[in-house]
Amino acid sequence: KAGVTQTPRYLIKTRGQQVTLSCSPISGHRSVSWYQQTPGQGLQFLFEYFSETQRNKGNFPGRFSGRQFSNSRSEMNVSTLELGDSALYLCASSSPGSRETQYFGPGTRLLVL
């Protein structure tokens, strides 16, 4: 089985712009979670989607949003980028019967200038 894929792998944006990141889960996995990883804050949960519905949300401002499509692929969007949004954005997928067993993709490295 192919693993979790994320595109793009690297991205450079400027402050005030918006960005969309994409995640394709492992085949058969219907739950997709997003995490932000920074040196200062570590790995922090952004949100989780299951069957096109947001099931849980972390403590991030409304500029961070996401969605899930009927094929379980997910996108996250960050609007009005700030310097502090520079991070590695990780997507993880899990199967319906095992939400806790999460498999991560390689991440998208976002740099905001």
Add this chain to the structure above:
Amino acid sequence: QQQVKQSPQSLIVQKGGISIINCAYENTAFDYFPWYQQFPGKGPALLIAIRPDVSEKKEGRFTISFNKSAKQFSLHIMDSQPGDSATYFCAAFNTGTASKLTFGTGTRLQVTL
């Protein structure tokens, strides 16, 4: 509030030695405890996981020890190899409600020759 505390922050072990990383949690509702391994430029990879009904789980050179009463768990890497040099994260999950992984702050392991 940091719900999962991890130590040490960094660790240097000689090849063939035992690497030990410790984690402590606060929320007794956590009932799934995975360890992830992350190499530079990669996403975290699930290494091994344990549930509170067992005190120890072993997979190859990797062992998790779990102490429910003390709310602590640890990762032991036996016969550590240079290829084990990576950052290790412990995490905790509440299968009942939370649907998100709560991560420790990470331990950077270096295995020297």
